[in-house]
Amino acid sequence: MTADLNPGATTSAVVPAPATEVAVPTGSDMPRAVSALVFVRDRGIFVLWGLIIVAFSFWCAPYFATLDNALLVANAAALTAIFAAGVGFGVMTGVLDLSLPGTAAFASCVTGWLMTHGQPAWLSLLAGFACGALVGLANGLITLRGFNPIIVTIGSLSVLSGLAAVIAAGYTFPGLDALEFMGTHRYFGVPAPVFVVALLFVVGTVFLTRTRDGIRLMSVGGNSEAVRRSGIHSDRYKVLGFVISGLCAALGGLVTTAVTTEATPEASPSIIFNALTAVALAGVALTGGRGSLPRVLVGALILATIANGLTIRGIQPYWATVTTGALLLGSLALERVIQTSVSNRLMASANLSVHKKQV
Amino acid sequence: MTEHAPALELSGIDMHYGYVRALAGIDFHVDPGEVVGLLGDNGAGKSTLLKVMSGAHRPSGGAIRVRGEEVAFHSPSDAASAGIQMVYQDLALVDPQDISTNLNIGREILRKGPLGWLGFVDRKAMRKRSEAELDRLGVRTAPMTRPVEMLSGGQRQVVALARSAIRVSGESNGVLLLDEPTAALGYEQTRQVEALIRRMAGQGIAIVLVTHNLPLCYEVAERVVVLNRGSKVADVRLAETEPDHIVGWITGARASQFAAA
Numbered sequence: 216m217t218a219d220l221n222p223g224a225t226t227s228a229v230v231p232a233p234a235t236e237v238a239v240p241t242g243s244d245m246p247r248a249v250s251a252l253v254f255v256r257d258r259g260i261f262v263l264w265g266l267i268i269v270a271f272s273f274w275c276a277p278y279f280a281t282l283d284n285a286l287l288v289a290n291a292a293a294l295t296a297i298f299a300a301g302v303g304f305g306v307m308t309g310v311l312d313l314s315l316p317g318t319a320a321f322a323s324c325v326t327g328w329l330m331t332h333g334q335p336a337w338l339s340l341l342a343g344f345a346c347g348a349l350v351g352l353a354n355g356l357i358t359l360r361g362f363n364p365i366i367v368t369i370g371s372l373s374v375l376s377g378l379a380a381v382i383a384a385g386y387t388f389p390g391l392d393a394l395e396f397m398g399t400h401r402y403f404g405v406p407a408p409v410f411v412v413a414l415l416f417v418v419g420t421v422f423l424t425r426t427r428d429g430i431r432l433m434s435v436g437g438n439s440e441a442v443r444r445s446g447i448h449s450d451r452y453k454v455l456g457f458v459i460s461g462l463c464a465a466l467g468g469l470v471t472t473a474v475t476t477e478a479t480p481e482a483s484p485s486i487i488f489n490a491l492t493a494v495a496l497a498g499v500a501l502t503g504g505r506g507s508l509p510r511v512l513v514g515a516l517i518l519a520t521i522a523n524g525l526t527i528r529g530i531q532p533y534w535a536t537v538t539t540g541a542l543l544l545g546s547l548a549l550e551r552v553i554q555t556s557v558s559n560r561l562m563a564s565a566n567l568s569v570h571k572k573q574v
Numbered sequence: 575m576t577e578h579a580p581a582l583e584l585s586g587i588d589m590h591y592g593y594v595r596a597l598a599g600i601d602f603h604v605d606p607g608e609v610v611g612l613l614g615d616n617g618a619g620k621s622t623l624l625k626v627m628s629g630a631h632r633p634s635g636g637a638i639r640v641r642g643e644e645v646a647f648h649s650p651s652d653a654a655s656a657g658i659q660m661v662y663q664d665l666a667l668v669d670p671q672d673i674s675t676n677l678n679i680g681r682e683i684l685r686k687g688p689l690g691w692l693g694f695v696d697r698k699a700m701r702k703r704s705e706a707e708l709d710r711l712g713v714r715t716a717p718m719t720r721p722v723e724m725l726s727g728g729q730r731q732v733v734a735l736a737r738s739a740i741r742v743s744g745e746s747n748g749v750l751l752l753d754e755p756t757a758a759l760g761y762e763q764t765r766q767v768e769a770l771i772r773r774m775a776g777q778g779i780a781i782v783l784v785t786h787n788l789p790l791c792y793e794v795a796e797r798v799v800v801l802n803r804g805s806k807v808a809d810v811r812l813a814e815t816e817p818d819h820i821v822g823w824i825t826g827a828r829a830s831q832f833a834a835a
Binding site (some may be wrong): 249396425426427428429430431433434438440441442444445446447499504505557 | 579649650656662664666667668669670671675676680682684692693694697724726802
């Protein structure tokens with residue numbers, strides 16, 4: 216009996232025969248089907264957008280597939296994209312920041328107040344961004360106390376939109392023409408907000424995928440306990456997520472102000488819902504740790520493309536809302552199908568690989 | 575300085591929770607390259623002892639020595655910097671990130687030059703380093719760029735073990751504390767993890783293995799320490815005992831080796 220159970224005891228100090236050569240299956244054990252499915256999951260939205268463009272190019276010919284119309288779509292998508300980036304940063308870090316419209320209104324009213332009180336535009340803008348960062352900091356620090364981020368940010372949404380109205384004393388700050396350079400101005404024929412969006416998404420993507428802090432930020436969203444056990448203050452990264460999200464909201468508010476040349480304290484909830492639609496369409500899981508900014512951008516572009524194409528065809532705009540809603544539900548279903556079929560296939564290959572593997 | 579000191583030595587560890595005495599005068603040591611099984615029934619004090627070793631709990635009395643030098647752990651990070659790493663039952667991997675990122679988080683390699691000042695990481699260098707480290711452990715992995723969520727349970731366990739092993743096997747070999755490392759694994763995967771544990775010990779890492787699984791102990795451990803109701807009742811080399819005796823110590827049916835003392 217002992218002898219049967221005991222083979223390892225006497226030899227354990229010696230490194231055993233290379234039984235571990237197969238400790239983890241190597242190399243190309245990922246079936247091609249799985250790679251294809253993962254491609255659809257990660258890149259499918261780009262394909263979808265391409266298909267929509269092709270379809271509209273025929274259906275709405277000759278007005279859709281023109282450079283001017285492309286710029287129109289890009290400009291229309293710009294504001295949604297900025298707010299979607301804010302929501303996306305939050306969601307990837309594992310929090311849903313609902314205070315974005317409030318932050319945007321607050322930041323633009325602070326900027327508007329400063330500008331109408333004789334401050335230069337750059338200082339006023341800086342103050343607006345500082346407001347966004349501070350709001351994010353406050354949201355983050357409150358959430359760290361163990362409160363539910365959704366409730367916290369709903370609270371700060373109320374506080375901020377109220378404060379914005381207080382600053383504006385119930386009115387708006389009209390005639391902010393000094394912000395025209397980031398609003399209606401065109402550079403090389405391209406509207407300024409498009410440049411803002413391009414810059415934001417390039418910087419954001421590089422940050423999240425290439426830098427230490429960005430990768431840690433994503434990892435905290437995926438599993439903050441794992442990051443904490445690696446000796447990192449994961450709490451700091453949670454707060455950082457809120458701060459970046461607040462900065463995006465401020466940027467969105469300020470660009471809106473620049474486009475309309477008016478700072479308004481109205482915190483429209485449709486901002487957050489459009490942004491959330493773009494993020495969800497991009498397949499960014501609300502559980503955090505996944506997703507990519509380019510996909511979020513394409514999500515925003517899809518919304519604008521559909522609205523634009525249907526408008527060209529003279530179809531009433533609420534059909535655009537119906538279409539995006541249907542797309543969103545469809546993408547959820549697709550994701551579920553991919554998820555199950557990937558895990559089924561991986562399961563099959565894992566069971567196989569243990570036995571047939573020769574390294 | 576002390577060449578032959580145990581990698582980790584506890585002497586006379588007492589632990590009280592209010593009136594409850596969870597540990598009573600436990601002596602325990604593990605040498606470099608040794609695998610010690612820590613056995614005991616539920617509530618015997620295994621987890622408490624493990625938490626003392628990993629710095630999560632401060633003992634009410636007794637001394638902890640790492641490589642012969644007395645230390646006081648105020649937090650798990652103190653233990654970690656002394657070269658003691660705990661591998662938890664929930665593996666705590668970042669699922670959406672790839673293997674390389676999981677192995678390198680907290681010790682990233684930055685790129686040289688201005689990009690490095692901006693915090694850009696050198697993914698290639700990190701992958702290379704991790705590959706070398708895994709080769710040293712004798713663990714062949716899936717590609718470094720594979721997300722952890724696409725690994726099997728056994729592969730994840732190997733990644734989690736490797737992550738901790740890498741962190742303790744720097745300049746001096748440290749101590750790995752494993753809590754039921756094969757609890758969630760199937761037969762084949764268990765064999766793989768067992769082989770990895772022996773291999774890590776072969777590299778000079780001291781390993782404390784907390785488990786209910788007697789066959790696992792026989793596969794990988796040289797010595798077992800049995801706790802019963804907060805006291806050490808046995809400390810034997812597996813070659814010098816038999817399973818029935820160990821079960822007796824675990825259940826309390828067999829008298830403590832240290833009873834009459």
